[in-house]
Each structure stands twice: as structure tokens, then as C-alpha cells.
Amino acid sequence: MSKIRRFLTINQNKIEIFQKGKNGTPIIILTGMDCSFDEWYEVTESLSKSNRVIMFHRPGQGASEIRNEVRNTQTVVNEVSELMQSLKLSEPVVLVGHSYSGLCVQHFVKEHPKKVAGIVLVDSTSVDLKILDDLDLPVLNEGSTDEIWMEKCHSYSQMTREELREVINPTLTEKQKLLPNDIQQRLISFQINPSLYKAMHSEISNWKRDGDMIKNLVEYPDIPLIVIGRDKEYNIRLGTKEGIPEWELRLFEEKWQELIMNQVNLTSNSKFIIAQGASHSIHIDRPDIIVQSINKINSLFN
Template sequence: MSEISRMIVINNKNLEIQQKGNRGTPIVIVTGMGNSFDEWHEVTEALSKRNTVIMFHRPGLGRSEIGDESRTTQAVADELKELLTQLNIVEPFILVGHSYGGLCAQHFAKLYPSHLRGLVLVDSTSVDFQLLDDLTLPVLNEDSTDEAWIEKCNLYSSMNKDELSKILNPSLTRKQKQFPPEIQERLMDFQVNPTLYKAMCSEIKNWKVDAEIIKGLGDFHNLPLVVIGRDKEYCIQLGVDEGFPEWEIRIFEDKWQELIMDQVNLSSNSKLIFAERSGHLLYMDRPDVLIQSITELNSDSDT
């Protein structure tokens, strides 16, 4: 197995990519908002034994440079297409998208279905996520509106790394502490990068318009699609343990699960999985489910 982390130039800016493995069907993973590709270490280590796995940090994330351009799902789709061209990936590949990365993956899949061998949406943001904002949840919504996040990200983007470290007090999960030391160091540094919050601010400003654009692009026809969702009851219990009202958490999780289930209708060739004992970071909580699902999709495409 080979592992290559390097920079390539797209739109006159350096973009950080990671490539593991050098065989089989390419698997391209698009991370969620504010998430590093290093968080996927366990999943990519397993998949790269039989496949080429490609990940990239969107502009502003990690070492990827960002300018003053708007960060949209269309921009991500364009960057991904150019990335594949530069890496000489010409055969159909499996595209995996988590959370906001799933929204980006949906945009790419609708624009370039012939490029894909299959699509995996991992607890993906729905094109109808506006319905979540319409829920009356006074405690949950107190600090989680788009406006609140934009204000917070604007503030963080104006700070330096030392200032962010004092405010955010970055830490690693128990699982991440088992990763190689160099990855742990990268994950800690990732959290206190001011450009991360500049990117998030722009992504949040644009994602509702992006969702409407994606909806207008139609469906995936018969593209092999796997939709993986989190464990609703497990997430409700986590929320209660954190002190949130159970009735609010239940309403939110009911709607989230409904939106996940709706994504199955994007293709006539789809499969739905709910990963038991998993929260939103499914690749951390249940990497085994994700690895198996992608592996099976790859095998099914061979037959």
C-alpha cells in the first residue's frame, strides 16, 4: 500500500490531497464541513488495501489555500472534476460524501453521472435540510442557527492560531488518540487554522441556495446508491446526556431520519442502512459499517 500526501494547483491555488493505494476502482471521499480527511484514517487504511483512495481538503481546510471566492457545492464539483483530470482518473469511480460533503457529492453526481460507478451518502445533508430549520426547537436552535454559526466563524477567522487554541482548547477523541502521532498532530493543528472558519462561513452562507440548485438538477436515475444514516435512538440518548430536552432531540432526529430515508428515492438502484450505535461522525463510530458498505458496492458493480 502506498500513501501520498501532496499539493496540486487548482484555480491557481494549492490544494492538499491524500492518496492511498494504487489498485482497483478509485474511491473518492468528500469530507463534511469543518472535518479533516485525517479523521478517516481507519476507513482509508482498510479500503486502500484493495483500492486507490483519494481525499482532498477543500480550500481553507488543512493546507489548502483559500481566496475570497464563494465556497459553493458547484465550486467543489468543479474542483473535484479538475482533481480527477490531474490525477489521470479516467475510469468510473465510487464517490463517498459525508454530511456537507454528501451535499457536494449529490451535486457532482447529478452533473457527471457517467463518471461514477456508485455513490455512498454518509449521514448526508439533505437538499431539503431547510425543513430542519423550520422546526420549533428553542433550546437546540439557540446557538445553532446559520446566523449564529456565520457570526462565530467570522470571529474565529479573524484570529491567529494561538488565540484560537486558547478559545477552542482543541482535543482528540479516544479513537483519534490511537492514530499515528503525525496524524494526531495534524488533527490538532487543523482545528486552530483560521482559514478553516473562513471556508465554513462561506459554505454556510451559500448552502441553502446550493440545495435548491441541486434539487433542480433531477435525480440519479439508476446510479448504484447506498444511503447510510446514524442511529436515531442512540443520538437521542447522547443529546439527553448532554442536557438537551428529550422532546426537542426526538423531533429533530425524527426529521433527520426522514430526510435520510428520502435520499433513497434519488436512484432506482439504492440501498438504505442505519448504523447502530453511531452518531453523525459515522466513519469514527462505525467504520466497519462504512468499509463493508463501500466494499459491497464495489463488488456489486463488478457483477
């Protein structure tokens, strides 16, 4: 590909596209709710040596435009379908979804089974995510319920970039500080974009209804699937260092892992992997696990 980053018009929005590599089965990676495709640098650098890798910033993310459309999994499904059409992808693709986008992938595969050759779900949001609301987690829930996040996102969406910089004080992880300087700058800029929080507000307000709706769609097609979950004990250790009670963290992490493991039952041709030493950001902590999983899916039909 001569242009790694460019723009396409999708659903009347100017959308920022990333493409690298030009051989092999196309791989489409959908990022999490507040995640830039630049965070996936190590994954895409490795995969693009043998495959065509495609990513995009959903409306509101990065330099992608957003209007007043509803942001839900159906909208993302339509955008991915239109993206494939615009890029003239006629063959089935490997579809990768992280976090919220794992929910979108589960929706897409049910609606367009013939367009997908294999799936990798990376610590994916569950269609049963509302079960997490039933857990008694007084400290964890103190500032992180959907309602609180929606209120924050609405407030942030009304601010300027300069105001967001003051409020959020955007930072990079130690591993992100090892990335090329231009990517580091884009990752900082990504966090202080008011449009990002406009999009997140809409996605959060709809995701539980989306989960219920996806469950009631047609049966999941029996195609190759790898489910990657984060390291439960590692996340508990991280949380206790921040002063969160271990019993709350263990209750949450055990339920989260149970929901992740349930995704293995979506097909009969599936595998579950725990990314040892990884937080929810597996693409940053253990990019090797993601690359190995995608290559494993690729090997099944190449």
C-alpha cells in the first residue's frame, strides 16, 4: 500500500483509515471504545509483513468525523460492511475485535457470516455485560458505572482540546513511550479530542441493549474463533496497588473471565487463551499473543 493512512467517506462521514501490507488474507482490526489504532503499532508491524492489515477510527475517534448519528453496534456493522465494499474486499476476512469492538464483531459475524473467514476476540465485551452490574462492588463502582461515565463523557464532549488537556492530563504508558515519536504525539492528541467523548457517550448508552439484541439474532456461524482473555491475577495485583479491595477485584475479575470463556462456546471450532501478564490492553502488554492467534486463524485456510 502506498498510503498507510488516508480517508474514505463512509456513511457520509470522512473516516480515517489505516492500511499496511498487500498480501495474504485481509485482516480487519476493530479497536476498543477509547483506543487509537496507533496503539496497535507492534501488532500491525508484524502482521503486515505477510497480510493486508486494515484498521479505521470510528466516527469521533482520531481524525474521523462524527455527526449526530446513534453510535451502536449496528452502526459499526454497517460501517465495516461499507468499508469492505469501498476497499473492494471480495474475499472473506479475518475479523479482530478488542473490548467494545468485540461486541461489534459478534454482531457483524451474525449479520454477514459469508464475509468472515475467522475471528479473534481480544478481551471482548460480552453480550451479557449487564451481569456485571449485579456485582456488589462499592469501591470499584464508585466512579465507574455507566451513568457516571456517560455524565463524564457528555461533560468532556463540551470542552475544548485545551480544557481537556487540563482536566485529563493525557499520559502514555511506559510501553507506549517506546513507540515512534510521531505515534506518541498522535496518542496524546487522541485523548484530548472532544468528539471522542461524544462517540463514547452514545456507545455506552446503547451497549447493553446491543448485547441483548445480538443474542437474539441468528445462530453464530461455525467458523474458526480464538478468544483471548486478560490475566486475572495480574489485574488483581494492579488493582490492589491502587488501593482497591482485593475481594472486589477478585469478584469482578472472576466474573469477567467467566463471560470471556463463555465466548468460546460461540462455535465448535474455537480456542481460549489467557494472555499471561496482560491487562485489558492486551495489544500493548502482549502483542505477540495477538499476532500468534491471528496467524493461527490464517493457517487454517491458507
